[in-house]
Amino acid sequence: MAETWERLVDTLAERADWATATELASQLGVTSRTIRNYAATANARGPVVESGPLGYRLDRAAWAAASSAPPSDTSPAARLSRLIRGLADAGDGLDVYEIAASFHVSESTTEADLGRVRARLTGSGLSLVRSGPRVRLHGPESAARRLLASLFHEEAARRGGLRDAFPELPAVREALTAELAAAGYALNAYALDDVLLHIAIAVDRVGGDHLLEAGVPRDPADRERTLGQLLDRVIRSQYGTAVDRTELAHLSRLLGTRAATRALGAADASSPPSSRSALVRAVVGRAADEYLVELDDDEFIERLALHVDSLVARSADRRPSRNPLTTSIKSAYPLIYDLSVYIAHELALVEGIIVDDDEIAYIAMHVGAYLDRHRLRADRVRVLIIAPAYHDVHLTLAERITTAFPDEIDLVGVVDTIEDPARATAELLVSVLEPTVPVEHFVRVAVFPTETDLDRLRAELGRIRSVRRRARLAAALSEYISPELFVRGLDGHDPESVIRLLGDRMIAAGVIDAAYVESTLERERLSSTAFTEHLAVPHAMTMSAARTAIAIAIDDRPIDWSGARVNVVALIAFSEAGRAGFQDVFDQFVEAFSEPANVDRLVTGATDYPGLLAELAGLMAR
Template sequence: MTRERQDRILAHLARASDWVTASELADALGVTPRSVRTYLARLRTRAGADELVVSGPSGYRLDDDAYARFRRLERVVGTTETPRERSTRIIRDLLAESDGVDVFTLAERLHVSDSTIEADLAKIRPVVSAVDLQIVRAGSVVSISGAERDRRRLISRLFRDETAQARIDLDAVERAFASDSLSAFKTALLAELESRAYYVNDYGTDNVLLHIAIAVDRVAHDKRVPDDERPTRSEDFHGEEFPALLDGLVREHFGVALGRGDAEYLGYLLSTRAVAPGAPAEEQPDGGDDGRRRYLADEELARVRRITERAGAEYSVDLDDDDFNTRLALHVHNLLERASDRSFSRNPLTRSIKTSYPMIYELAVFIARELRDLSGVEIDDDEIAYIAMHVGAHLQQEARREDLEPVVLVCPNYYDLHRVLRARILATVGDAVTIEHVVTRSDVPWSALGVDLVLSTIEPPVPDESVLVVGPFFGDADAERVRRAVTRVRRGRRRSAIAQELLEYFSPALFVRNGYAGDEEAMIRQLGDLMIADGAIDDDYLVGVVERERMSSTAFTDSLAVPHAMAMSAKRTAIAIAVNEHSMPWGEARVNVVALIAFSADGRARFQPVFDQIVEVFSGREDVQRIIKGSVDFPSFIDELVHTMDA
């Protein structure tokens, strides 16, 4: 636990852009500041960590160069110094020895007492049983019993749990399995998949490569997947060529011959985790998707279309697109295949999608709930994030010209300089701005230009934050400044447009200072009771909030949870909020602010901007700390909120 908390401190400091106090770190971990100082002292004893964390009057921060060196060192140095690492070593030893391992031998190998090994065995039993394996005891000899496929699933789980950010590190896989051919194998595999017109999910591919490394290691030690453990595939399964393809590549790159059971299992993993069929160019004369549809049953595609139609109506977005629905249906097909094998895919982008694109994630949660209700399959956060990637990519492609920021260009006439500058701006930042008008005179009617952002080669007579002075030849630095200015203008416009509306949803009766509860559902009930008493919702709405929370945690940032129901059935739109000095656990996070949002049917159009605004306001660490410290009562909370939105 101590090592784990050291790593959590490092993760928190890595996300911070400035000094972090001991109190803030303590709150993030749910411990005391004294404990934080103890963890930091122990952290400095780890290899390469003596200069990692810089301390000062303002708190702590990471030394970036030292952190980079530390991460590189941790990747190449393996230890068994922590209880978690020792448990992993025990499991690996048991999996490697078919006849089991003597407890006393394990204790001697790991330089610990017999009683420590016995305690470790008790801790790992649930980990092993979670993948349908069992720890078997015969006197002092301990072994693991169960199917070979489940053994490999356990090895894969152990390895992923040791990696950061849910991402498979191929260099680490190569080191763990004493192989230097995995990268070349991946290159060859991707080339083969591209030649067969498959869409590739690179995150899923790396997950399959981990299983391939495990398979090569196990087969080399004569531990094969027997034929009776071959996966059961649906009738419309795609990728029949994968077993032979993988067998050939494994022979070429690793010198190992896979058996039929291994080849079919790895082919199954590749088809359900890493690829989706595309349509060869000759099959798409009109940009159609018949090449992909042939892998889908008509009902599969119809089911996804019904779901996206309901999602589009509920959230007022356009999801009526054949290509989008076909791709999503292929993904859902693979998702359900994975579910039948109890092997959901991890997604390293889950956290960033949830924090940066809360409404897209929310759309994905709605789609996941509909799929769950129809199929009976529970869908986890990582799989929801993959659905969000489909939704987000579609909505990005559907962005219209009006999404570009209109600007006026001021460039006094000098030959054709204004034309050259205009072309350069559009070539560089044309995905962010559209030039409405070019002013080529030096006597500029600054107050009558009619836009929120002006790009000008000359200074205005009076400083104006809406005027950004750019160079006449528009270099890379100018382009970066324009993008930052567009972000600032849009953020200010968005905030000013809904700030007053957002404030109208709060009331003294729905504000709680330091209102703690035992868990998420108790906190939801505490805030929900206030809303019920205030006439905003009824008990049925609160049931919907709890159901949504069970689908996926609503902790959208490091400090904020936004519980809500997916059905907009509140009697009126309102927000009940708890602002707490000390954090409480929420899912896998800890939060200081809980905002229970209730929307009525007539508030559907306002849901997205208000939801996004709440998440945005509480996404900045400094802003959150100021709101938490300053909100001693409802009036001061409103003051701090207004200050943050106006900043």
């Protein structure tokens, strides 16, 4: 658990510029005075937080230097880590008096530290056994390694990396990555560090005669055998040692379920396709029907099925994979994440597994990558190119632009002059000359466009699409939000009671029935709908509403929503007829609330229904 002042540093690390004390206080759920105290505490260890008229900002150079410095061995966190690692290494245990002497603390402090060790072992499969002055860890070696991995991850988070503990990891990563590529495996770079850590721990533990328990002998599958041979080569070359078959079997399963997925069309293409392809196709088909999206693509289905194979194996091992992008995916792509919640829920029911938020986010990455390509094609911008016809120079220019943006533009023509009638059908003019009349959307490029030209064109295409989406949202607000669906005040409510409060408003308005409210609560239990720090968007996974609508509750005093401090709750009711048109609205609605300043503006200005619509329209028009 991060110390209170560390929460301020972590928050500032996520921001590119200054943040006011008011913004930070709102985000952390404290007062502005507390923010000043946090900054002072952080700077007591070295000046890492700058302050000034614009608020607070992280001095990233000082922060990096402080993060790379070794932590104090006398801090409680450092003592706890050293104590657990010492107990894990000492098969016959440690003497309490010797522990106190080596840490230069009192015996009472050591007893308190041992109490913290017992608390830390809860649910780990390990226990602390004491006989007189000696204490030792009791439990399987596999549990001890999981605990050590957890400790190293925490130390890496505090100190900025694992290289201090395992300086050989970069070389091992390079060797393992090369071996996987040669064997035809797609790499999950986000999970690779975790596998590398387990490899390092395994080599270290084997060197100290702490061996894994031998499981029931079995013949490994071809895939596991391949990964085992690959790991054996890497360990021998990088560590100058070897581990036994039990260790290799454990590590190859870890590698195969976390970081290495058989690539389609790879060198081991003789391996059969996933046995779950039919299941995944059926689940994805139901999700596509429910969310009105197109997901019927053989390659996408097979890639996702291979991922699900690993997901089920991780669940069986009770080793879910961390995903550092979970929060950003959830906030930036709420509908994609929600669709992935649906897929995960269906898979969990069939396979009898638990799928947590990090695993849902990995599914969302598969779904999002596929949908993003198709969304660009569906939201193309009509472009007219203006260039004098000289030999085929104008045609070469057009080919260069259409090749650079194959999924983003529809070329309506290549003409000599801005007065050409084709201009009326274009949303964006791209010309080698300055226009002779005012033009709203215009990009000038060289006859032979440079990368800078293409970057400016890319930015303008993005602005046009953004204006389109926000215009649709602003026009839809009064349609989706009626006066009776606006509530001012959340004080005293928890998430369930807020959902029921807004649900009752929708029931009274004839939008939904009681079953829809219960379905919304069921969806909330699957994964929190707090898509940003300040906004929760509860909704059901069905489209049974009479019409698509939004019920909103706002309060300047945030409530706890699964760990997020939420000021705005928007209950969404979807109808089958209105779902497709609402997807952009949903995305833009959540995007607008990703900035704390926008939340503050809405909370302050939306004192009544007209104020709500005015503030929302203003936010979406930016």
